[in-house]
Amino acid sequence: MLTIETLAGGYGEVNILNGIDLTLSAGEILTVAGTNGAGKSTLAKAVVGLLPRVTGKVLLEGRDITLMPAEQRARAGIGYVPQVANVFPSLSIHDNLAVVEGVADKGARIAEMMEMFPALAERRRSRAGSLSGGERQQLAFARALMTRPGVIVLDEPTAALSPAKVDESFQRIAALAKTGTAVFLIEQRARQALAISHRGAILDGGKVALSGDAASLLADERAAKLYLGHG
Numbered sequence: 001m002l003t004i005e006t007l008a009g010g011y012g013e014v015n016i017l018n019g020i021d022l023t024l025s026a027g028e029i030l031t032v033a034g035t036n037g038a039g040k041s042t043l044a045k046a047v048v049g050l051l052p053r054v055t056g057k058v059l060l061e062g063r064d065i066t067l068m069p070a071e072q073r074a075r076a077g078i079g080y081v082p083q084v085a086n087v088f089p090s091l092s093i094h095d096n097l098a099v100v101e102g103v104a105d106k107g108a109r110i111a112e113m114m115e116m117f118p119a120l121a122e123r124r125r126s127r128a129g130s131l132s133g134g135e136r137q138q139l140a141f142a143r144a145l146m147t148r149p150g151v152i153v154l155d156e157p158t159a160a161l162s163p164a165k166v167d168e169s170f171q172r173i174a175a176l177a178k179t180g181t182a183v184f185l186i187e188q189r190a191r192q193a194l195a196i197s198h199r200g201a202i203l204d205g206g207k208v209a210l211s212g213d214a215a216s217l218l219a220d221e222r223a224a225k226l227y228l229g230h231g
């Protein structure tokens with residue numbers, strides 16, 4: 001579904017990403033973890049078309065999208081939920097979903113989103129500006145799913161959530177992958193994320209330091225010691 005080959009690049013002249021190779025198949029969850037500043041968010045931006053300078057390749061279903069602008073990538077089926085949620089604060093929850101363009105069967109899709117995110121359904125007429133950080137994140141997630149993207153890039157989806165909601169969020173992500181969506185999951189909660197993932201990659205200094213299937217990464221002593229913490 002998504003192939004990343006020798007991807008490098010950054011914001012200015014200095015490379016933040018230093019040659020990354022990763023693949024993600026339909027229905028698969030790939031956790032990308034790593035220390036602060038390792039380049040995880042920068043990698044997400046390169047995948048969705050928001051990094052100013054890149055070399056190497058990003059392929060979507062075999063098609064080279066490395067230089068494709070972000071809006072076009074979104075139309076081609078790459079959804080993105082950035083770390084700081086993008087919602088329209090003055091619009092209601094319902095209308096935040098209703099204004100998403102390019103959605104076939106909009107009413108039905110909104111109903112599906114309300115089912116997937118019960119906390120949003122309860123407050124569908126409330127202004128998005130009145131939501132908590134975690135609820136805003138859910139709304140941004142629902143907005144990104146409206147167009148039924150084949151790949152979704154989630155940048156720390158659990159960061160703003162209360163501990164009680166973290167599990168629920170991971171379960172929702174697992175359920176989404178079961179419907180065939182490929183999930184590119186950036187997470188600080190690496191152990192929990194790997195527990196629902198098929199594969200994982202740990203970034204360090206803009207490179208993949210370790211990668212493999214999620215279970216072996218969880219069992220890897222070096223990964224545990226250097227990157228996963230004890231939690």
Ligand SMILES: Nc1ncnc2c1ncn2[C@@H]1O[C@H](COP(=O)(O)OP(=O)(O)OP(=O)(O)O)[C@@H](O)[C@H]1O
Pocket residue numbers: 011012016034035036037038039040041042043
């Ligand atoms: N807009 C930007 N312009 C210039 N440099 C940036 C920009 N955003 C991030 N950087 C730099 O790129 C490097 C990698 O940052 P990035 O946010 O990708 O790391 P990260 O692994 O996602 O870290 P964190 O877990 O803290 O979010 C850092 O040195 C950061 O200072």
